[in-house]
Amino acid sequence: MTNTQLTLVQIDNYGPWTVTPEPRREMDLQTLQSRLFADIAQFVGYRGGYAFFTRFDNMVAVTNGLDAADHELLQESMGNRYPVTLSLGVGVDPNPAVALERATEGLQGAGSAQDGDRREVLVGEPIDDGSDDVSIAHFDVNDATEKYTDRLNEFDSFIQIEQGYATLMRYLREEHGGLSFFVGGDNIIAVTPEMTSDDYRNAIDHVEEAVGVDLKVGVGRGASAHEAGMAAKHALEECRHRGTAVERGDVTADGDGE
Numbered sequence: 237m238t239n240t241q242l243t244l245v246q247i248d249n250y251g252p253w254t255v256t257p258e259p260r261r262e263m264d265l266q267t268l269q270s271r272l273f274a275d276i277a278q279f280v281g282y283r284g285g286y287a288f289f290t291r292f293d294n295m296v297a298v299t300n301g302l303d304a305a306d307h308e309l310l311q312e313s314m315g316n317r318y319p320v321t322l323s324l325g326v327g328v329d330p331n332p333a334v335a336l337e338r339a340t341e342g343l344q345g346a347g348s349a350q351d352g353d354r355r356e357v358l359v360g361e362p363i364d365d366g367s368d369d370v371s372i373a374h375f376d377v378n379d380a381t382e383k384y385t386d387r388l389n390e391f392d393s394f395i396q397i398e399q400g401y402a403t404l405m406r407y408l409r410e411e412h413g414g415l416s417f418f419v420g421g422d423n424i425i426a427v428t429p430e431m432t433s434d435d436y437r438n439a440i441d442h443v444e445e446a447v448g449v450d451l452k453v454g455v456g457r458g459a460s461a462h463e464a465g466m467a468a469k470h471a472l473e474e475c476r477h478r479g480t481a482v483e484r485g486d487v488t489a490d491g492d493g494e
C-alpha cells in the first residue's frame with residue numbers, strides 16, 4: 237500500500253543565530269542555506285529519498301527507505317560541516333499531509349524552533365520493513381519556454397509559474413492531502429496519496445481555470461521516492477509524446493493504470 241514517510245528537517249535556533257552577535261551578511265546566509273540543502277539533498281538522494289528546500293530553515297524530505305541510523309548520521313554529518321545543527325521529525329501515514337503533521341508534532345513537542353536548549357532532536361519511528369510504496373507526481377507547465385521564457389521578462393515569467401504553483405499546492409493540500417514542492421524551471425513535484433487519474437485531471441483543470449496555467453503530470457509509484465519519481469518522469473515523457481495531460485508509470489490497486 238501507499239505509505240509515505242516524511243522527515244521534517246529544522247535548523248535549530250536559526251533565527252537568533254542569524255542576528256548574533258549582530259545581523260549576518262545576507263549572501264552569507266543564502267550561501268549557507270543553499271549548501272546545507274545541497275548536502276541534505278545529496279545525503280537523502282544517495283539513499284533513494286527526495287529532499288525539498290521549502291523555506292530553507294525548514295525542509296521536507298520523503299525518506300521511505302531511510303532508517304533511524306540514517307537520520308542520526310545525517311544529523312552528525314551536517315553538525316560536523318556547518319555552524320548550525322538539525323532536528324528531525326519523522327512521520328508515516330498513507331496521507332502525506334498527515335505524515336507531515338505527525339513529523340511536526342514530534343518536533344514541536346520537543347521544544348520550540350527557537351529554543352536554545354533543543355538541539356539535534358530526533359523523534360518519530362521510520363517504517364521498519366520497507367514494504368510500503370510512495371507515490372510521486374511530477375507536474376510541468378505546457379510550453380513554458382514558448383509562452384513565458386522566450387516572450388516575457390524573467391520576473392513576469394516567474395509570476396506566472398508561481399501562480400500555477402500556489403494554486404496547485406493549495407488544491408492538492410486541501411482536496412487530497414498531497415504536498416507539492418517547486419523544484420525549479422516550470423516543474424513541481426508532489427508527494428501524493430492514492431489518487432485516480434480523474435483526480436489529477438481535476439487538479440489540472442482547477443489550475444487552468446483559476447490562473448490560466450496549463451499543466452501536465454506524470455505519476456509514479458515505487459518503494460522509494462527515487463523509484464516513484466523516475467516512473468513519474470517517464471510518464472511525463474509519455475504525456476509529451478501522446479499529447480495527454482495525465483500518464484501513470486504504475487498500475488494502482490484500483491486498476492487505474494493507463
Ligand SMILES: Nc1nc2c(ncn2[C@@H]2O[C@H](COP(=O)(O)OP(=O)(O)OP(=O)(O)O)[C@@H](O)[C@H]2O)c(=O)[nH]1
Pocket residue numbers: 376377378379380381382419420421422423469476
Ligand atoms: N527540476 C526539474 N526541472 C526540470 C525538469 N525538466 C525540465 N525542467 C525545467 O523546466 C524548464 C523548462 O523545460 P521544459 O518543461 O522541457 O520546457 P517547456 O517549454 O515547458 O516544454 P514542454 O514541457 O515540452 O511543454 C527547464 O529549463 C528546466 O528548468 C526536471 O525533470 N526536473
